[in-house]
Amino acid sequence: MERAAVASGYDVHQEQSREAQRQADRWMLPGAIMMTTAILGPIGFPLFLKGMSIQRKAALQGLSVRPMICTLLGYLVIMDSGLNSIGWSLDLVAHHSLINRTLVTAWGNMFDAGYYWHYNELWIGGTGAPGEKSWEIGLVPTVFCMRLAAAIGFLQMKRWGHQWLIVTCWFGVIYWVGYVANMTMFADLRYTGVVFPVIGWWIYDIFYITPFLAIPYLHTVNREIFSD
Amino acid sequence: MNDRHDKGIDAQDRRRKRALNAFQVLIYGYLFTMFLIQLHMYSVSDW
Numbered sequence: 001m002e003r004a005a006v007a008s009g010y011d012v013h014q015e016q017s018r019e020a021q022r023q024a025d026r027w028m029l030p031g032a033i034m035m036t037t038a039i040l041g042p043i044g045f046p047l048f049l050k051g052m053s054i055q056r057k058a059a060l061q062g063l064s065v066r067p068m069i070c071t072l073l074g075y076l077v078i079m080d081s082g083l084n085s086i087g088w089s090l091d092l093v094a095h096h097s098l099i100n101r102t103l104v105t106a107w108g109n110m111f112d113a114g115y116y117w118h119y120n121e122l123w124i125g126g127t128g129a130p131g132e133k134s135w136e137i138g139l140v141p142t143v144f145c146m147r148l149a150a151a152i153g154f155l156q157m158k159r160w161g162h163q164w165l166i167v168t169c170w171f172g173v174i175y176w177v178g179y180v181a182n183m184t185m186f187a188d189l190r191y192t193g194v195v196f197p198v199i200g201w202w203i204y205d206i207f208y209i210t211p212f213l214a215i216p217y218l219h220t221v222n223r224e225i226f227s228d
Numbered sequence: 229m230n231d232r233h234d235k236g237i238d239a240q241d242r243r244r245k246r247a248l249n250a251f252q253v254l255i256y257g258y259l260f261t262m263f264l265i266q267l268h269m270y271s272v273s274d275w
Contacts, residue, residue: 173255177258180258180259180262181262183262184262184265184266187265187266187269187270188269188273191266191270197270198263198266198267198270201263201266202263205259206259209255209256209259213248213251213252213255215251216244216247216248216251217244217248219247220240220243220244220247
């Protein structure tokens with residue numbers, strides 16, 4: 001009976017691994033959330049790096065922590081959904097707030113006149129660019145919420161997290177193709193009088209591709225590393 | 229760690245890289261096409 005009460009080396013290893021992962025996530029999660037606000041990004045980034053270094057040290061010590069590629073992918077998707085949600089939610093429901101009128105119209109003036117031209121003149125407020133509002137209503141409550149949930153499940157190495165990350169990454173391809181086509185259709189009014197016409201569009205649009213470049217990895221990764 | 233050098237993993241890595249390359253060609257090709265359309269529009273109307 002006494003022998004049963006003693007934890008095996010395996011149990012100790014599992015417990016230490018779990019604790020190391022938890023400790024790393026305690027730095028990375030707040031860091032990632034701060035980065036999704038854009039403004040607090042410079043504070044969030046070092047927190048995230050600190051968490052990454054804790055996880056790397058744990059892996060070097062031989063503890064069973066999450067693979068680094070999964071960590072980076074999961075947090076990248078959290079930030080992608082968070083950044084898109086916060087910008088578009090502000091435009092959707094807080095378009096008359098001072099912070100929104102300052103940040104968004106400055107962005108509109110620099111890159112995309114869809115956020116400057118007739119701003120706050122639609123019955124619903126916010127951007128006046130054709131089609132833009134529909135994307136906000138269509139995507140923020142659906143795909144970005146799903147992506148956030150999927151990324152959390154993925155970081156917990158759950159099977160459903162992996163599956164839903166695949167689903168929402170394909171969603172990402174669909175809305176990105178549609179969104180870029182929409183912007184091109186109305187390029188002559190969205191890039192009129194902005195500081196960086198066309199080239200500006202190129203600079204930021206290319207980064208929107210990053211989150212769904214994970215698709216080939218997600219389809220070919222060994223599914224057995226994710227638990228039911 | 230030795231598993232990484234198994235033939236199965238190598239083949240899988242190759243397939244993954246090929247899929248990623250094909251996917252990137254498609255996506256960046258589309259982006260570039262849209263960019264060219266916008267450049268054309270820009271040259272015509274000079275906004």
